[in-house]
Amino acid sequence: MxxxxxxxxxxxxxxxxxxxxxxxxxxxLLGILxxxxxxxxxxxxxxDPLSRLPSILGKDGTPExxxxxxxxxxxxxxxxxxxxxxxxxxTLVLARSCxxxxxxxxxxxxxxEDRS
Amino acid sequence: xxxxLLISPILLPLLLLIGCLASSRHERRxxxxxxxxxxxxxxxxxxxxxxxxxxxxxxxxxxxxxxxFGIVLVADLLSVLMLWISALVGLVVLIYGINVGSxxxxxxxxxxxxxxxxxxxxxxFLTGDLFNLYVWFEVMLISSFILMVRExxxxxxxxxxTYVILNLLASAMFLCGAGMLYGKLGTxxxxxxxxxxxxxxxxEFVNTTGALLFVAFxxxxxxxxxxxxxxxxxxHAGPATSALFAGLLTKVGVYALLRIFTLVxxxxxxxxxxxxxxxxxxxxxxxxxxxxxxxxxxRLLAFHIISQIGYMTAGLAxxxxxxxxxxxxxxxxxIAVKSTLFLVGGVLExxxxxxxxxxxxxxxxxxxxLAFCFLVPAFSLGGIPPLSGFWAKLNLLQAGxxxxxxxxxxxxxxxxxxxxxxMVKIWxxxxxxxxxxxxxxxxxxxxxxxxxxxxxxxxLLLCALTLVFSLGGYFVFELSARAAANLADPTLYINAVMxxxxx
Amino acid sequence: xxSILLHIAARFLSWPLLIVSIWILYRGHNLPGGGxxxxxxxxxxxxxxxxxxxxxxxxxxxxxxxxxFLPLGLGLAVFSTLPGMLGAxxxxxxxxxxxxELPLLGSIHLGTPLIFDIGVWFAVIGFILLLNGTLxxxxxx
Numbered sequence: 001m002x003x004x005x006x007x008x009x010x011x012x013x014x015x016x017x018x019x020x021x022x023x024x025x026x027x028x029l030l031g032i033l034x035x036x037x038x039x040x041x042x043x044x045x046x047x048d049p050l051s052r053l054p055s056i057l058g059k060d061g062t063p064e065x066x067x068x069x070x071x072x073x074x075x076x077x078x079x080x081x082x083x084x085x086x087x088x089x090x091t092l093v094l095a096r097s098c099x100x101x102x103x104x105x106x107x108x109x110x111x112x113e114d115r116s
Numbered sequence: 117x118x119x120x121l122l123i124s125p126i127l128l129p130l131l132l133l134i135g136c137l138a139s140s141r142h143e144r145r146x147x148x149x150x151x152x153x154x155x156x157x158x159x160x161x162x163x164x165x166x167x168x169x170x171x172x173x174x175x176x177x178x179x180x181x182x183x184x185f186g187i188v189l190v191a192d193l194l195s196v197l198m199l200w201i202s203a204l205v206g207l208v209v210l211i212y213g214i215n216v217g218s219x220x221x222x223x224x225x226x227x228x229x230x231x232x233x234x235x236x237x238x239x240x241f242l243t244g245d246l247f248n249l250y251v252w253f254e255v256m257l258i259s260s261f262i263l264m265v266r267e268x269x270x271x272x273x274x275x276x277x278t279y280v281i282l283n284l285l286a287s288a289m290f291l292c293g294a295g296m297l298y299g300k301l302g303t304x305x306x307x308x309x310x311x312x313x314x315x316x317x318x319x320e321f322v323n324t325t326g327a328l329l330f331v332a333f334x335x336x337x338x339x340x341x342x343x344x345x346x347x348x349x350x351x352h353a354g355p356a357t358s359a360l361f362a363g364l365l366t367k368v369g370v371y372a373l374l375r376i377f378t379l380v381x382x383x384x385x386x387x388x389x390x391x392x393x394x395x396x397x398x399x400x401x402x403x404x405x406x407x408x409x410x411x412x413x414x415r416l417l418a419f420h421i422i423s424q425i426g427y428m429t430a431g432l433a434x435x436x437x438x439x440x441x442x443x444x445x446x447x448x449x450x451i452a453v454k455s456t457l458f459l460v461g462g463v464l465e466x467x468x469x470x471x472x473x474x475x476x477x478x479x480x481x482x483x484x485x486l487a488f489c490f491l492v493p494a495f496s497l498g499g500i501p502p503l504s505g506f507w508a509k510l511n512l513l514q515a516g517x518x519x520x521x522x523x524x525x526x527x528x529x530x531x532x533x534x535x536x537x538x539m540v541k542i543w544x545x546x547x548x549x550x551x552x553x554x555x556x557x558x559x560x561x562x563x564x565x566x567x568x569x570x571x572x573x574x575x576l577l578l579c580a581l582t583l584v585f586s587l588g589g590y591f592v593f594e595l596s597a598r599a600a601a602n603l604a605d606p607t608l609y610i611n612a613v614m615x616x617x618x619x
Numbered sequence: 620x621x622s623i624l625l626h627i628a629a630r631f632l633s634w635p636l637l638i639v640s641i642w643i644l645y646r647g648h649n650l651p652g653g654g655x656x657x658x659x660x661x662x663x664x665x666x667x668x669x670x671x672x673x674x675x676x677x678x679x680x681x682x683x684x685x686x687x688f689l690p691l692g693l694g695l696a697v698f699s700t701l702p703g704m705l706g707a708x709x710x711x712x713x714x715x716x717x718x719x720e721l722p723l724l725g726s727i728h729l730g731t732p733l734i735f736d737i738g739v740w741f742a743v744i745g746f747i748l749l750l751n752g753t754l755x756x757x758x759x760x
Contacts, residue, residue, distance in 0.1 A: 020285075023278075025538060029290055034283050038289045046299030073298065075418075076247055080291055082655065083254045089750065098273040117704055123710050138690040179711040180703070222686070 005045050012038035029095055036084040038078050047073035119165065122176045122191055124160040125199050125242060128153060129235035136227040146224030151210045156205040157234070161196070168196045169595065173602070173612040175244070183244075183613055184308035190244035190613055193387035193599035194444060198241045198371055201448055205363040205455050206234050208577050212459055213569015214356045226266065232259035234361065240368050244613055246294050246304045248374065253290070253336070257283055260365060262359045264349055275349035282345040286335035293328030300325075307613035310380045310606055319386040326381040330392070337369030339429060340399035343422045347406060350421075351414035351471065355462020355541060356569075358414060363455035366421055367447055370428050374443065376433060377609075378603040390559055393433035397527045400426030404534040412471045412543060413461040414590070417454070420497065424450050428526070430524055431512050441599035442508060445593055449504040449585050453493040456578040460490045463571055473542055478551030487547050489575040494543065495509060496582050498536035504585035507593065622671070629671035636664030644740050645733070654736035658743025666745065666751060685752065688745030696738030699731040 016038055019031030047070040132153035136146040168174060177183055191199075214226055236256025243249050262527040265276035298304055300321060301312045310550075313322060335342035344367070350358050381387035403423025410416035428450070429442035463486060464479065465471050480487045496503035511530060516525045585592055602608050640660035647653025703712030715730035 019693075028281060032281060035285070035288045039288045039295070042292055043295035043298075046295045064119070065286055070302075071297070072304075076295070076298070077245070079251065082253070087258065087284060090258065091277075091284065093754070094261075094273065094280060096264060097268060098270075098277055101268075101270045101273060119704055119709050126695070128702075130693070134690045134693045134697065137686065137693070176710060178709070179713070180709050350725065 002045075005041065009038055009041045009045065012041065025095060025099075032091065033088055036080075036088065040080055040084070043073050043077045043080060045073075047071070082089060118167075118174055120174055121160065121164055122174050122189060122242075122611040124334075125157065125164070125203070126189075126235065128157045128160060129231045130566075131230055132157075132587045133231040133235060136224055136231055140222045140224035140228060141464050143223035146227045147210070147214075147505070148586070150227040151207075153231075154203065154210055157168075158200075158207050160204045161200040164191060165196045165200045168193055168444070169598070173609070175613055175615075184303050187248050188244040188305060188307075188613055190240045190609070191242060192605065192609060192612065193595065193604050194371070194374070195241045197444065197448060197595065197599055198367070199238055199503035201451050202234065202237050202241070202364050202367075204581070205360065205451060205578075206230070207366060208455065208574045209356045209360045209459075211569060212356050212359070212571050212574035215354050221504045226263070229259045229266075230357075231258075232262065233364070235259075237364050237368055241371060244306050246297065246306060246309065246376075247438065250287070250290055250294060253368070253372075256285065256365070256368065257287070260361060264353050264361075266357075266552065267354070269352070272352040279349040282335060282342070286332045286342070289328050289335075290332035293325045293332065296321075296325045296328070304377070306379055307610040308329040310382075310385070310610055311614075313380060313385045317329070317386070319388075322386045323388060326377075326387045329376055329381070330373070333369050333372045334395070334429075335369075336366065337373060337429070338366045338425050339369075340395055340402050340422070340426070340565070341402070343399065343501070346422060347415055347418045351412060355459065355465065356539045359455045359458035359462065362417065362421055362458045366425055367451055369448060370425060373429060374432055374603060378435075379606045382606065383435070389433050390436065392429060392530075393521065393524065393560040394536070396426045396430035396433055397524060398426075399423065399429070400527060400531045404531045406416070408534055408540045408541075410538075411473050413464055413473050413476075413543075413546065414458060414471060416473075416538060417457050417461055418487045418532070418544065420457075420535065421454060423535065424454070424481050424497070426531075427512060427528065431515065434515050434519050434521065434524075435604075436515055436518060437597075437600055437604045438511060438518060440603050441593070441597045442511035442515055444596035444599045444603075445504075445511065446508040448592065449496065449508045452578055452581045452585060453496050453505065456489065456575055456582065457491040457497070457576070458570065459575050460486060460493075463575075473545035477547035477549045478547075480547040482551075484576075485572060489572070489579050490543070490547065492579045492582055494539040496586065499532050500536075502586055502589075504582055504589065507586070507589045511593075531540075628675060633664040633668045637661050640664065640740075644736055647727075648732055649651070654739030655743055657687050657736075658740040659747065661740065662744045662747035664665055665676040665748060669751070672734070685745040685749035688741045688748065690737045692741030692745055694738070696735050699734035699738060704729050 004012060012034055015033035016031045019027045019034060021030070127169035135153070138144045139149065141425045164174075168191055173190065175183075175191070176189040178187045178189060181187070211228070214230070223572045233256055236252050236254075236259060239252030239255060240249055243252060255385045261276065261280050264279060265272050294304070297309065297313075300307055303309055303312060316322065331342065335345075338346040340546060350361055353361060362457050377387070377389065377392075383389065400423050403419050403421070403426060407423065410419060424446075428443050428446050431439040431446065461471075464473075464476060467479075467483075468476050470476075476532065494501070496505040509528065513525060513528060516522075516528065640657040643652040643660060644654055644657030645652075646661050647657065700711045702714045704710055706714070708714070713730055713732045715728065718728045721727050
């Protein structure tokens with residue numbers, strides 16, 4: 001499970017980096033979205049019960065629910081997903097209205113726009 | 117009572133945000149709510165400042181969940197100083213007046229966003245929890261994103277897109293760092309993290325996660341080589357908005373660097389900070405060189421922010437008590453000075469209808485008050501005694517001498533001269549030289565109306581603040597020294613947070 | 620879009636969605652669910668109602684503006700943080716009423732965290748409606 005998770009995280013990071021390095025604006029935005037997924041999975045992997053004791057201990061100091069994963073990273077991921085959802089929607093709308101004003105497709109034109 | 121006081125910097129902007137949201141159909145009403153509310157916020161922060169400076173650090177375990185398990189709010193002297201000055205800048209910007217522009221049927225929504233920005237900024241200053249810091253960062257960023265592209269002009273959108281994409285990348289780095297730290301340490305509480313990290317004994321892990329967080333904060337602060345978004349976007353926002361950004365946004369990044377890299381990632385915990393010093397020096401130089409080449413007034417000032425951020429992080433890299441004192445003083449001075457300059461730049465642009473200083477002129481004669489409002493912060497930024505910038509730089513240089521960083525000294529002095537040079541350039545072009553006439557013989561003064569508000573009152577208030585920092589420098593310096601003592605000795609912070617908790 | 624099937628179905632689906640969302644909202648304190656998911660469900664019901672051609676894109680089927688839902692939701696959420704400070708507790712500390720029995724519904728447990736969730740529920744509905752109104756190209760009013 002750990003191996004599969006690591007591989008998927010690595011793959012997502014690689015794909016995100018590849019997209020982010022493109023000149024096409026839409027690809028860059030896709031890269032941002034993929035990066036968000038990669039980071040969320042990375043956060044989730046922090047709850048791996050094999051690496052650490054569960055966070056809920058009973059009165060005698062032993063784990064009360066030894067089979068349960070740490071719930072906190074899941075709460076973090078949930079928060080990150082919600083924030084990421086809002087931000088992605090905003091970025092897409094921004095890109096759309098940018099595109100409507102002048103059909104910029106190449107990220108290098110963003111800089112040119114500024115200097116003109 | 118202490119609890120209510122401590123959360124008021126978060127609770128008040130939130131309540132104001134709700135109030136402005138409910139009345140956003142009426143621009144007048146929401147502006148009054150915003151203005152009065154922010155004045156109350158400033159008063160609350162002043163009381164908090166007094167309380168913390170006399171009684172020491174205050175903490176609050178949110179929801180009654182004891183640290184290190186719950187989120188904890190920590191108001192130490194540095195946090196409270198930052199809270200106080202950001203409330204002040206917020207108030208001044210609202211006095212200056214915000215051009216609501218053609219905002220459709222909901223002209224009040226700009227005040228909602230400003231309160232959202234203050235909410236995020238204040239939350240970042242108060243929190244003692246790494247993930248909570250991320251959340252406040254995002255609250256601040258989303259408000260700033262929308263403020264940045266509010267008028268939907270073409271250049272604004274292009275600059276805004278750069279800003280958004282780079283900041284989203286930085287946020288992703290932040291989350292990676294936070295996730296890895298949690299995976300290893302099992303805590304998000306900064307104080308607890310500092311304790312646990314010292315026993316990890318794994319420099320690779322410490323340096324990897326430290327570098328991730330460093331990149332995240334450095335991008336927000338505008339440190340080289342993560343600074344590109346700043347001069348691409350700031351000058352496209354409205355004058356008041358850009359002054360708010362210039363004063364607060366990058367400083368939140370610097371604050372986060374100061375907090376995390378004096379508390380969690382310290383040399384004792386195996387983090388190597390040599391790179392920070394060299395990046396800071398590069399930042400100082402690149403920023404000022406960019407400024408020297410510019411003729412767009414607020415873009416020039418935006419490059420200056422970068423250069424000055426370099427001074428602050430250099431002080432962090434030196435890390436001695438004197439250096440940290442200088443950094444705290446530097447941040448306070450810089451917020452006041454930079455916001456004033458952006459406000460003055462905004463007035464120049466509105467009076468002439470152009471941002472190009474080559475087409476300005478004659479303001480010394482026609483607007484002596486404006487010239488005064490420019491001279492005080494510009495000289496202060498250039499480091500002319502006895503203004504606040506001089507004291508800030510003097511102490512930083514002393515710290516450099518103590519640490520024997522001669523390259524840093526040479527760089528700081530050279531950059532200081534270039535800073536003064538570019539300030540003189542604005543002075544010469546906009547204020548000193550005669551007003552240029554356009555080809556048809558008409559002076560190019562377009563009579564653009566100033567945004568509703570009292571711009572001169574706002575600028576004079578900030579000038580007065582700069583003068584207080586300059587002439588009352590000793591008092592402010594003493595406060596900074598006490599705030600820095602808290603930074604230089606992490607055990608003070610850790611004990612304040614973990615008091616009454618047995619590990 | 621104008622489909623007679625959707626038009627009629629939406630009328631019968633929107634109400635159940637709203638009721639399910641309230642149930643999800645209530646059970647959310649200890650079970651999967653809560654204000655966010657409940658709010659999304661309710662907003663989905665509203666959107667369905669709108670997509671089938673019943674209302675305006677930025678309104679729910681009560682014909683309420685997102686600028687009604689957003690301040691109400693945020694206000695409730697902020698309000699719920701305060702009662703904890705009245706007693707011995709602190710900011711955001713939960714205050715619960717004693718549980719009581721109701722026929723059909725069983726043991727009912729009310730407290731400030733529930734108010735917070737209701738606030739989130741309203742805010743999420745407002746957010747989704749605003750989003751839909753903006754993306755559908757209508758200036759919300």
